[in-house]
Amino acid sequence: MEEFKNQYKALIDESLHTTDSTELLKKTEVFTNEIIKKDLLPEDIVQIHKDYVKKLELSETQILETFNVLKEVVRGFGYNYRDYQRLVDRLQYHDKEIDLASRLQQTMLKTDIPQFDSIQIGVISVAAQKVSGDYFNLIDHKDGTMSFAVADVIGKGIPAALAMSMIKFGMDSYGHSQLPSDGLKRLNRVVEKNVNQNMFVTMFYGLYEELNHLLYCSSAGHEPGYIYRAETEEFEEISVRGRVLGVNQQTRYKQQEIPIYLDDLVIIFTDGVTEVRNESGDFVDTEILLNMIHKYKHMHPQDIVQLLYEAILKVQKPEKRDDLTILIIKRVN
Secondary structure (H helix, E strand, O other): OHHHHHHHHHHHHHHHHOOOHHHHHHHHHHHHHHHHHOOOOHHHHHHHHHHHHHHHOOOHHHHHHHHHHHHHHHHHHHHHHHHHHHHHHHHHHHHHHHHHHHHHHHHHOOOOOOOOOOEEEEEEEEOOOOOOOEEEEEEEOOOOEEEEEEEEEEOOHHHHHHHHHHHHHHHHOOOOOOOHHHHHHHHHHHHHHHOOOOOEEEEEEEEEEOOOOEEEEEEEOOOOOEEEEOOOOEEEEOOOOOOOEOOOOOOOOOOEEEEOOOOOEEEEEOHHHHOOEOOOOOEOOHHHHHHHHHHOOOOOHHHHHHHHHHHHHHHOOHHHOOOEEEEEEEEOO
16 A cells, blocks of 8 residues: 555656656556556545645645546546446346346256156256256157157357257157167257357267167267166166267267166266266266166166265365256166
């Protein structure tokens, strides 16, 4: 504070003797920028000015001369406040956009969980912010098959919400069950043609056939899924891989066919689960999460995903939180 007092007094002294007002204004501007950075208030400067002018015993004309310095400093604060207000206005506008995107997601991406006699379904999808980059969809084709997808859009805000709504429309509009490899091929064209070239989508696409209890699945750069085998009490990683959506229109996707037996679980995550960091900043081993699923395997999948989510919240650093989606399908008698 003493340093700033001395600098300001020097500016007052210069205002009483200088004939170069331009140079004085430049020095005053530099001084104002410095005190704003240090969070000094205009009233602090006014008080310094009053105290110093009293000590100098100036004439009325000279006092008026010193006001040129004070006027420029206070004006600088005014400009700074207007810049701040413009920033606040932009942030408020941005918040309104994010709220719009959030409502858009909730309306356009709403998915009902189908009901089947021989399978139970549990799913949870939680956004780290107001707008999620994760997406899931479940479609009962009314012919004994169910299509499902879990996706992660590499991007945020309204563009990500629009991209996901486009993908959902693409899945819903087919009107019949189709093999995942074909589904991803078509969705890849949609994303490549219509979504920003810097925005990509990872997706796990599955088709469950209730009659023969077969899972057909393909992946577009998504986190690997798992099958829990009730008979051996072991987890199998779903090995199918493929390129993320939106890179190349000509991409073709491989497909895996997996039999699902009684009490087996199909488990699909997004990277908000597989890349969870603990309080120390270390990644939580996926084995820990799978062991927890094994512990609760006798429960309904919806209870399993809820318990898993709550466990993740307990170990995760809040500032490292990411969008998170867990889907579990269980074959029952």
